[in-house]
Amino acid sequence: MNIQEYIESGKLELFLLGELTEREREEVIAMAKAHPQIQEELEALEQSMFAFDELTGKVPSTQVKEKIFASLENEFKKEEAPKVTSAPSLAPVESKVVKITPWKPFAVAASLVAVLASAAAIYFAGKFYETDQKFTALLQDQQVMADNLNQVKLEYEETDSRLDRLVAGDFRRVEMIGETLSMQKDAKVDVFWDQKAQEVFVAVNNLNSLSAEFDYQLWAIGKDGPVGIGLVNAGEKFTLQQMQAVAEAGAFAITIEPKGGSKAPTLEKLVVLGEVA
Amino acid sequence: MQEEEIIAGLRARDRKTTEYLYEKYSRALFAVISRIISDQDIAEEVFHDAFIKITRKIDSYEESKGRLYTWMANICRNSAIDKLRSKEISQTTKTNTIDDFVFGLESQSGTMEQVEGIGVRELMNQLNEDQRFIIEYIYFQGYTHSELSEEFDIPLGTVKSRVRAALQVLKKNIERI
Numbered sequence: 001m002n003i004q005e006y007i008e009s010g011k012l013e014l015f016l017l018g019e020l021t022e023r024e025r026e027e028v029i030a031m032a033k034a035h036p037q038i039q040e041e042l043e044a045l046e047q048s049m050f051a052f053d054e055l056t057g058k059v060p061s062t063q064v065k066e067k068i069f070a071s072l073e074n075e076f077k078k079e080e081a082p083k084v085t086s087a088p089s090l091a092p093v094e095s096k097v098v099k100i101t102p103w104k105p106f107a108v109a110a111s112l113v114a115v116l117a118s119a120a121a122i123y124f125a126g127k128f129y130e131t132d133q134k135f136t137a138l139l140q141d142q143q144v145m146a147d148n149l150n151q152v153k154l155e156y157e158e159t160d161s162r163l164d165r166l167v168a169g170d171f172r173r174v175e176m177i178g179e180t181l182s183m184q185k186d187a188k189v190d191v192f193w194d195q196k197a198q199e200v201f202v203a204v205n206n207l208n209s210l211s212a213e214f215d216y217q218l219w220a221i222g223k224d225g226p227v228g229i230g231l232v233n234a235g236e237k238f239t240l241q242q243m244q245a246v247a248e249a250g251a252f253a254i255t256i257e258p259k260g261g262s263k264a265p266t267l268e269k270l271v272v273l274g275e276v277a
Numbered sequence: 278m279q280e281e282e283i284i285a286g287l288r289a290r291d292r293k294t295t296e297y298l299y300e301k302y303s304r305a306l307f308a309v310i311s312r313i314i315s316d317q318d319i320a321e322e323v324f325h326d327a328f329i330k331i332t333r334k335i336d337s338y339e340e341s342k343g344r345l346y347t348w349m350a351n352i353c354r355n356s357a358i359d360k361l362r363s364k365e366i367s368q369t370t371k372t373n374t375i376d377d378f379v380f381g382l383e384s385q386s387g388t389m390e391q392v393e394g395i396g397v398r399e400l401m402n403q404l405n406e407d408q409r410f411i412i413e414y415i416y417f418q419g420y421t422h423s424e425l426s427e428e429f430d431i432p433l434g435t436v437k438s439r440v441r442a443a444l445q446v447l448k449k450n451i452e453r454i
Contacts, residue, residue, distance in 0.1 A: 018350075029341065044448065052451055054304055057308020058308070059303060059307070060324050069296075076290050077289060
């Protein structure tokens with residue numbers, strides 16, 4: 001077949017338009033391979049078709065492009081390590097904005113602090129006052145207890161010294177009872193008498209209390225008649241009450257006398273009597 | 278970028294090559310489609326599918342059986358024709374004409390393309406009536422040459438030679454523009 005005839009048959013155009021059968025296509029390809037002239041014409045035709053298409057076409061909208069590449073995104077091979085490794089992002093430089101000092105918030109804060117401090121001061125002052133009072137009360141209590149202790153100590157020492165004397169001395173016990181007398185039948189008072197040391201103690205066992213105008217008075221009855229040797233306290237029972245010194249006595253007796261005692265006993269008011277054995 | 282590089286890049290699923298392909302050919306390929314499908318949205322939908330088809334079918338492309346642009350243009354053209362014949366687009370919308378297309382280019386596009394549109398109008402004016410008819414039906418309405426032959430009762434050989442003649446005129450004039 002004449003090459004020029006073949007070119008002009010229109011087969012090449014239809015080949016480019018994709019309108020040939022598979023057999024016809026292969027024929028065109030084989031012809032183009034065998035005849036550089038046909039190949040040239042084919043390429044020239046394609047070029048002009050592309051030029052024509054390019055000339056008559058307009059660019060599809062950018063949305064289509066985006067859509068196409070979005071659809072293809074997963075199919076692309078991951079790009080080789082990016083040439084420019086993104087520089088480590090610098091820490092954002094904090095822009096130092098100098099603000100005009102807002103006085104209001106500070107004033108509010110300061111007032112608040114002041115109020116809180118005052119409240120705290122008042123609270124702790126109250127606490128302190130309360131504590132101080134408790135402390136004072138405790139001090140007073142302690143003082144009272146110390147006083148009591150002192151008193152007890154004194155009493156103990158006094159009692160102890162009397163006991164010492166009682167034990168150490170040569171005391172005789174003289175029982176005075178009111179059994180035979182009319183005043184107080186059950187009255188009972190003991191006299192302890194150290195004749196050598198001339199010391200006398202009384203211990204009230206049972207003795208009625210008297211009204212304020214009267215006192216019990218102890219008498220030592222010797223050769224020279226009764227001698228008043230002191231007043232006896234009816235309330236202090238079973239303790240030793242020291243009396244005045246007596247060197248010589250045959251008997252002891254207690255009478256009720258006017259307050260302060262008398263020079264001579266009122267015999268009508270004799271309460272108890274005991275003879276020295 | 279040489280055609281061999283483009284093909285190798287596409288087969289390697291390289292993004293940059295795909296972008297290059299898009300930049301170089303999208304206008305022409307979209308023209309192939311929008312010549313046949315007048316509705317802008319549908320044309321873009323077809324272009325989207327066709328372009329993805331191109332990138333996915335690149336492995337089955339054989340260099341020995343034709344150049345890359347021919348292969349891609351055929352995919353776009355066939356996609357457009359398939360769409361046109363599908364239920365979505367009724368035959369009545371098949372009303373694209375060269376004048377419609379050129380007018381569309383002039384009215385829808387920017388200044389630069391308008392200038393080109395004028396160029397296309399001039400280009401079309403170089404064709405005689407028969408050639409113009411052939412180009413309109415084959416290029417703009419997606420008819421195959423056999424369909425054209427049957428529908429308009431033109432002998433197949435005549436269709437072929439008219440296509441040839443029309444393209445020769447276009448080829449000559451494109452070189453001039």
